[in-house]
Amino acid sequence: MGYSINYRKGMVGETTGNWEEPYHKLPSLLQAMQLYFPDFIWKLSKQPAYQGDVLDERNVLFKRLFWTFKPCIDDFAHCKSIVQVDGTFLYGKYKGTLLVVVAQDGRQHNSHCL
Template identity: 30%
Template sequence: MDIWNPKSKQIRLGMFFKSKQDVDLAVREWNIRRGREIFVVDSKPTLYKVKCYTRNKNYKNPFLVLLFVNGVQPHQSKNSNTCGRLPTGAPAHSCYSTVVRNNNRCLRSKDIGANILPQIRTDIAFKVKHIRTFIKQTMSVDVMYTKAWRGRRKAIERIYGTWDSNFAELLKYVLRLQSRNPSTVVNWFHHPHSAPGHPTFKYVFWAFGPSISAFRLCQPVISVDGTHLKGPYRGKLLVAVTKNANNYIMPLAYALVDEETVHSWC
């Protein structure tokens, strides 16, 4: 069975795809590398048709037709997955190129994110200008700053999760901190108007057990400060630090709060 490989960047007649997302990605990347723009003629659970922008939209013969059939593997149940197969399609473009300004409309931000995953794994602060240069060198396409920025965000979300999923893991994360660091102190404060049975997080404070023990050997001075959190959750991170005998700064306690107020500092 000829199964599509994302690294090969090739599509052939009779090739199978594991999902419709793979079909969409493979077809668009294949056309982008040839300087062509395509649009979807028909998209159904069992059918996927695309053709070039240069062809009239009333033209009956599409450029590519992909047929979805049930693909049952030995280790899968009957309804666990589907495979897409490319039964018909043109071997090459016979139309003229539609890309004039080298800004291909078929290249989406999620495609950029898929192509820069190795760079983001190495450096999460991979700059947008470097992303634009990388896409230009590898795919010969000029991308706008905003599209490259969205592509970097999608790549980060694929590796590290979304803001919502990470924030939802905060409780498990803090519990794991306690289990791995004995004597760690954690104090939660929930919104007083939370729904019964569904407490809404407002503040959380924690101090690691080793920091509590080491404070007895530090200088009797505590410094406190706060910083703004970036992203959709506009909270504040409060930190208390001290100095040890070697004049090195040692963090004592942390707190995540909604606003920097007298109540939250207390």
């Protein structure tokens, strides 16, 4: 059931110079992940695009993506009350923040969820 892509395919925007193309392909990629992994959960948010103060009805912008696997959500109930949230800022053409949540279960094992 494994599926893997090579590094070059994963870096579509960098290799082609087209940074918009991967964002247009994102919903299809997420749906394919859910097909192969039924416990894969995702939520993609978009926002309206503007040219100055005028709404551009032909385009929408990527806003945020949340993804995880259902076992991460289920296991969260068994984690200690100490949860670490960390983030890093994205630089370059697209700005934003990448957040990571780390918790520890009752057996002292770290549980990482994005």
